Amino acid sequence: MKKIVLLTVNDFKHVFRDRMLCVFLLAPLLLTCFVRFFVPYISEVYPIIIDYHIYIMMFGGIQTSIMFGFITAFIILEEKDENVLQAIRVLPITPEYFIVYRLLFATVFSSLSAFLMLVFSGLVWPGLWNSFLLAIQYGLAAPFITLIIATYAKNKVEGLAFFKGIDLLILMPILSFFLPGLWKYLFSPIPMFWTYELYSNAIKGSGTIFAFFCGTVVYLLIFAFLISQFKKRVFNL
Amino acid sequence: MIKVKDLIYTYPGTNKPAINKISFTIEKGEVFGFLGPSGAGKSTVQKILFKLLSGYSGLAEIDGKAVKDQDKTFYEKIGVGFELPNHYLKLTALENLNFFRNFYSSSQDPLLMLKTVGLEKDANKKVSDFSKGMKMRLNFIRSFIHNPDILFLDEPTSGLDPVNSRIIKDIILDLKQQGKTIFITTHQMHDADELCDTVAFLVDGNIMAMDKPQNLKLQYSKRTVEVMVENELTKHEFFLNDLGNNQEFITLVRNKTINTIHSKEASLDDIFIQVTGKTLA
Ligand SMILES: Nc1ncnc2c1ncn2[C@@H]1O[C@H](COP(=O)(O)OP(=O)(O)OP(=O)(O)O)[C@@H](O)[C@H]1O
Ligand SMILES: [Mg+2]
Numbered sequence: 264m265k266k267i268v269l270l271t272v273n274d275f276k277h278v279f280r281d282r283m284l285c286v287f288l289l290a291p292l293l294l295t296c297f298v299r300f301f302v303p304y305i306s307e308v309y310p311i312i313i314d315y316h317i318y319i320m321m322f323g324g325i326q327t328s329i330m331f332g333f334i335t336a337f338i339i340l341e342e343k344d345e346n347v348l349q350a351i352r353v354l355p356i357t358p359e360y361f362i363v364y365r366l367l368f369a370t371v372f373s374s375l376s377a378f379l380m381l382v383f384s385g386l387v388w389p390g391l392w393n394s395f396l397l398a399i400q401y402g403l404a405a406p407f408i409t410l411i412i413a414t415y416a417k418n419k420v421e422g423l424a425f426f427k428g429i430d431l432l433i434l435m436p437i438l439s440f441f442l443p444g445l446w447k448y449l450f451s452p453i454p455m456f457w458t459y460e461l462y463s464n465a466i467k468g469s470g471t472i473f474a475f476f477c478g479t480v481v482y483l484l485i486f487a488f489l490i491s492q493f494k495k496r497v498f499n500l
Numbered sequence: 501m502i503k504v505k506d507l508i509y510t511y512p513g514t515n516k517p518a519i520n521k522i523s524f525t526i527e528k529g530e531v532f533g534f535l536g537p538s539g540a541g542k543s544t545v546q547k548i549l550f551k552l553l554s555g556y557s558g559l560a561e562i563d564g565k566a567v568k569d570q571d572k573t574f575y576e577k578i579g580v581g582f583e584l585p586n587h588y589l590k591l592t593a594l595e596n597l598n599f600f601r602n603f604y605s606s607s608q609d610p611l612l613m614l615k616t617v618g619l620e621k622d623a624n625k626k627v628s629d630f631s632k633g634m635k636m637r638l639n640f641i642r643s644f645i646h647n648p649d650i651l652f653l654d655e656p657t658s659g660l661d662p663v664n665s666r667i668i669k670d671i672i673l674d675l676k677q678q679g680k681t682i683f684i685t686t687h688q689m690h691d692a693d694e695l696c697d698t699v700a701f702l703v704d705g706n707i708m709a710m711d712k713p714q715n716l717k718l719q720y721s722k723r724t725v726e727v728m729v730e731n732e733l734t735k736h737e738f739f740l741n742d743l744g745n746n747q748e749f750i751t752l753v754r755n756k757t758i759n760t761i762h763s764k765e766a767s768l769d770d771i772f773i774q775v776t777g778k779t780l781a
Contacts, residue, residue, distance in 0.1 A: 265602070266602075266603060269599065269602050269603070273588075273591075273599050276590070276591065276595070277588070277590055277591075280590040281590065341589075342588075345586055345587065345588070345589060346582070346584060346586035347586050347587065347588055349552065349582060349586055350580075350582065350586045350587075350600065350642075352551075352552055353550055353551075353552070353575050353578070353580045354575055354600065354603045354604075355572045355573060355574075355575040355576050355603055355604060356572060356603060357571075357572050499552070499553065499554070500554070
């Protein structure tokens with residue numbers, strides 16, 4: 264536990280001392296204000312927007328959650344750049360401990376900010392229980408981003424390019440709601456598809472456990488692959 | 501304490517082994533040095549021993565246990581000083597030391613340690629504002645902040661001015677006094693000569709010679725003495741054996757004013773060239 268506190272304090276020091284990461288830390292706050300204040304205002308002017316509130320929330324929620332994924336990825340990229348990862352490898356903690364800690368760091372904070380956004384936006388309320396489920400699914404987007412960027416990007420510039428690409432990829436499943444029939448399942452290998460599905464079902468009042476279950480399974484499969492890649496490419500294990 | 505036998509290692513994606521079947525042992529309390537030119541494989545051997553590289557063949561044992569079977573408590577008893585500085589640049593020197601030391605079950609006072617290498621004034625400066633030499637000194641003290649029994653120091657004096665290099669060497673000698681087992685690498689023969697109980701010459705992944713520095717010097721020295729006297733340009737050379745009965749030598753030192761006398765022992769540099777056909781630089 265002491266080690267987790269140590270690592271967390273250290274990570275936040277990094278965020279606060281880096282201008283770009285501070286901006287990324289502010290993003291969830293700005294997005295929440297956007298859906299809380301701006302969207303209702305503009306909806307009064309253009310009532311047609313009300314139909315799209317759920318998509319705005321899907322977008323806002325996922326954008327909020329990936330910020331911590333990005334922040335964590337950048338901390339790791341910096342550790343890679345400065346060879347600090349080598350120094351961490353000779354500490355009395357296992358590589359698995361370190362990796363799991365980093366992924367939990369990303370997940371916990373991103374789940375938390377996604378949850379707060381659902382609560383404070385007051386826009387499309389899925390109910391408390393479903394908000395928990397949704398927050399978990401949103402939160403898992405963070406380690407997804409972290410693993411991809413930290414494993415495959417060689418430096419921060421590449422990291423930013425990856426970020427933009429992944430951002431597009433994870434927004435794509437929102438299109439599924441505009442597709443007829445079963446075509447939407449084309450997006451089902453992208454785990455965020457199930458997050459949006461969960462949200463939509465919650466609003467329709469249908470069951471959400473199935474989407475939660477599928478989302479979790481897809482995430483876990485992807486994580487198993489990405490973690491093994493990370494260990495091989497970053498830790499030479 | 502450290503035992504390596506028939507160690508072979510090839511980096512993934514290359515076909516020539518970086519380490520070519522080498523064997524050596526390091527006893528408890530010994531300072532063992534790898535002396536060799538750049539690319540010889542010095543760092544590679546160390547990385548295998550502290551488990552940053554796997555996939556080697558042969559035996560690599562520490563305290564009677566293969567390194568691949570060591571668990572995380574292994575890192576409580578070994579300390580690693582990397583060849584390149586690796587710190588969190590956005591943190592201060594003190595924050596860096598505090599971060600790393602808190603992973604261990606016990607550790608030394610970081611401020612006192614900073615003081616021993618002349619960094620106490622810079623304790624609260626960000627490492628990004630450090631010079632290379634300052635970063636190296638920080639690397640060095642971090643390596644034994646948890647009081648390990650075994651220390652791996654990869655070129656501990658590289659990039660340091662003579663004064664700081666002296667300070668580091670004195671600390672290493674002090675650690676030796678405390679009974680630590682120390683494995684250093686260097687391409688500076690003076691350091692190897694001064695610090696090491698045993699030195700191994702490493703070239704292209706092979707150990708070409710291994711012995712105490714004094715023994716190597718004795719073995720490869722010419723065992724002669726060279727005398728220069730006043731008003732003469734030519735040098736006189738005598739064999740050391742039975743020098744006291746050498747009439748020519750005795751007459752010379754009795755009757756002439758002597759300018760210089762040197763025994764012609766070889767330096768490790770000379771020996772390295774003789775043995776390996778390569779220079780250290
Ligand atoms: N990551 C790597 N991948 C492939 N080859 C490598 C790698 N690291 C080192 N090598 C090769 O292995 C050999 C030994 O390298 P090593 O770093 O052990 O040398 P060294 O003796 O420590 O040199 P130096 O004095 O420059 O630090 C070199 O030929 C080097 O090119
Ligand atoms: Mg080296």
